[in-house]
Amino acid sequence: MTDPKIIECDLLVIGTGMAGSAAALFAANRGVSVVQVGIISEIIFASGLLDLMGVHPIQKQRIWDNPWAAIDTVSKDIPGHPYAKLNEKDIRNAFAETLSFFTSAGIRYSSYKNRNVRVLTPVGTIKPTYCVPHTMWAGVKALEDQQPCLIVDIHGLKGFNARQITVMVKQYWPGIHSASIAFPDTGHLSEVYPEQMARALELASNREKLAKVIRPFVKDYHVVGVPAILGLYHTQDILNDLQEKIGVPIFEIPTMPPSVTGLRIKEAFEKYLPKIGVRLFTQKRVLDVDTIDSGKRFVSKVGDDKIHFKVLAQGIILASGRFIGKGLHADRKQIHETIFDLPVYQTGDRSRWHLKDFLDSRGHPINRAGLETDHLFRPFDRSGHPAFQRLFAIGSILAHQDWIRMKCGSGLAIATAYKAVNAFIDMIDAQ
Numbered sequence: 001m002t003d004p005k006i007i008e009c010d011l012l013v014i015g016t017g018m019a020g021s022a023a024a025l026f027a028a029n030r031g032v033s034v035v036q037v038g039i040i041s042e043i044i045f046a047s048g049l050l051d052l053m054g055v056h057p058i059q060k061q062r063i064w065d066n067p068w069a070a071i072d073t074v075s076k077d078i079p080g081h082p083y084a085k086l087n088e089k090d091i092r093n094a095f096a097e098t099l100s101f102f103t104s105a106g107i108r109y110s111s112y113k114n115r116n117v118r119v120l121t122p123v124g125t126i127k128p129t130y131c132v133p134h135t136m137w138a139g140v141k142a143l144e145d146q147q148p149c150l151i152v153d154i155h156g157l158k159g160f161n162a163r164q165i166t167v168m169v170k171q172y173w174p175g176i177h178s179a180s181i182a183f184p185d186t187g188h189l190s191e192v193y194p195e196q197m198a199r200a201l202e203l204a205s206n207r208e209k210l211a212k213v214i215r216p217f218v219k220d221y222h223v224v225g226v227p228a229i230l231g232l233y234h235t236q237d238i239l240n241d242l243q244e245k246i247g248v249p250i251f252e253i254p255t256m257p258p259s260v261t262g263l264r265i266k267e268a269f270e271k272y273l274p275k276i277g278v279r280l281f282t283q284k285r286v287l288d289v290d291t292i293d294s295g296k297r298f299v300s301k302v303g304d305d306k307i308h309f310k311v312l313a314q315g316i317i318l319a320s321g322r323f324i325g326k327g328l329h330a331d332r333k334q335i336h337e338t339i340f341d342l343p344v345y346q347t348g349d350r351s352r353w354h355l356k357d358f359l360d361s362r363g364h365p366i367n368r369a370g371l372e373t374d375h376l377f378r379p380f381d382r383s384g385h386p387a388f389q390r391l392f393a394i395g396s397i398l399a400h401q402d403w404i405r406m407k408c409g410s411g412l413a414i415a416t417a418y419k420a421v422n423a424f425i426d427m428i429d430a431q
C-alpha cells in the first residue's frame with residue numbers, strides 16, 4: 001500500500017462554517033498558503049443574518065441598540081467571553097473585510113455603523129441583528145418607519161405563515177397585513193421548497209408569472225415581504241426586476257432551515273475561496289493530528305472512513321464548531337473536544353448541564369461550555385498553558401459564550417478568525 005500524499009501549507013483551517021471560512025479568507029488575503037477542510041453542510045442552516053452582539057444579560061433579555069456598547073459591557077461582565085480578548089478596531093476591520101468578500105461574491109450586505117437593526121423572523125418575532133443581506137433591507141426600513149406592509153406566503157411552503165407573522169407583530173406594526181399565493185406552476189404540489197423556487201426565479205419568465213400573481217394584492221401597501229426565495233446567484237437583479245414589475249419595494253424574510261440565504265453563503269465560499277488561493281476540501285474530515293519539530297509543525301490525516309492525504313502545516317486554526325459541527329462531543333459523563341482532546345470548560349457532570357426548565361431565560365450551562373484560550377485564542381492544555389505554540393481555536397467552540405441567546409454568532413466567528421490569523425502571521429514573521 002502506498003503512503004497517502006502529503007500537502008504542505010502554512011496554515012490548516014479545520015472547519016468550513018462561518019469561523020473557518022472567515023479564517024481561510026483572511027489568511028489567503030494576506031498571502032498565507034491555506035488548506036481548509038470540513039463538511040460544508042452546516043452553513044446551509046444559517047439565516048444569512050450577521051449578528052454582532054444583541055442580548056445581554058441573557059436572563060434579563062436586555063436587547064441592545066448599540067452592539068459596540070453591548071460588547072464593552074459583555075467584556076466587563078464576562079471576562080472569559082471571547083469579545084473580552086478583542087478590540088473594536090479589529091472587529092470592525094474583520095467585518096469590513098468579510099463584507100467586501102461577500103460583495104465581490106454577489107451578496108451585498110447592509111447595516112448601520114453603530115446600531116443594530118430589527119428583522120422579522122418566520123415565526124413572527126422581531127430579532128436584533130447587525131448586518132442583513134441587502135434583500136432584507138427594505139423590511140428593516142419599513143418596520144422602522146411603520147410603513148403599510150403586505151407579507152405574502154406561499155401555498156405548500158412549510159414554516160412560513162404570513163397570517164401568523166402579522167398576528168404576532170401587529171402590536172408593534174399596526175399597518176402590516178397578510179396574503180397567500182400559489183407559486184407559479186406549483187398549484188398541483190402539496191409542498192414547495194425555498195431552493196426550488198429560488199432556482200425557478202433565476203428565469204425572467206417565472207418572475208413575470210410571480211409578479212402577476214402578487215400584483216393584485218399590492219393595492220395601497222408601500223412594501224411587500226416575501227420568504228427568502230429570490231434566487232441563488234443573481235439575487236440583487238431578481239429583487240430589482242420583481243420590484244419594477246410589482247411597483248413597490250420588496251424584501252426577503254429568512255425562512256426555516258435549510259435556507260436559501262444559507263445556501264448563498266455556502267456557494268459564495270465554495271466558489272470564491274479557491275479563487276483567492278484557498279485549497280478547500282469539503283466533505284472530508286481531519287481524522288487525527290500529530291506534531292513534529294517539538295510541536296512546531298503539525299501532520300494531519302484527512303479523509304472520511306480512510307485517510308486520503310496528510311497535511312503538513314506550521315499552524316492550525318481549529319474552527320470545528322460545537323455539537324452540531326462535531327467539534328465537541330458529550331458522552332454520559334463529560335464533554336470532549338474531538339480532535340486534540342483539549343480540556344473543555346464545563347459545569348460539573350451531566351446533571352448540571354441543563355436547567356430544569358427548557359425555556360429558562362438564563363440559558364443552559366452546556367451552551368457556554370467550550371475551549372478556554374489565551375488572549376491570542378490559543379487553547380489551553382490541562383496545565384492552563386497554550387497547548388501548542390501555533391494552534392488557535394475560534395468561533396462557536398470557544399467557552400463562556402452562548403451565541404444563540406446573545407445574538408453574536410457570526411460576529412464572534414468573524415472577529416476571532418481575524419485575530420487568530422493575524423497572531424499566526426506575527427509568529428511566523430517573528431521566526
Ligand SMILES: Cc1cc2nc3c(=O)[nH]c(=O)nc-3n(C[C@H](O)[C@H](O)[C@H](O)COP(=O)(O)OP(=O)(O)OC[C@H]3O[C@@H](n4cnc5c(N)ncnc54)[C@H](O)[C@@H]3O)c2cc1C
Nearest residue numbers: 015016017018019038039051286320321325395396409410
Ligand atoms: C440554524 C442556524 C441558524 C443560524 N442563524 C444565525 C443568525 O441568525 N445570525 C448569525 O450571526 N449566525 C447564525 N448562524 C451561524 C452561526 O452564527 C455560526 O454557524 C456559528 O457562529 C458557528 O460557526 P462555526 O464556524 O464556529 O461552527 P460551525 O458552523 O458549527 O462549523 C463547524 C465546522 O467544523 C467542521 N468540523 C468539525 N469537526 C471536523 C473535523 N474533525 N475535521 C474537519 N472539519 C470538522 C464541520 O464540518 C463544520 O464545517 C446560524 C447557524 C445555524 C446552524
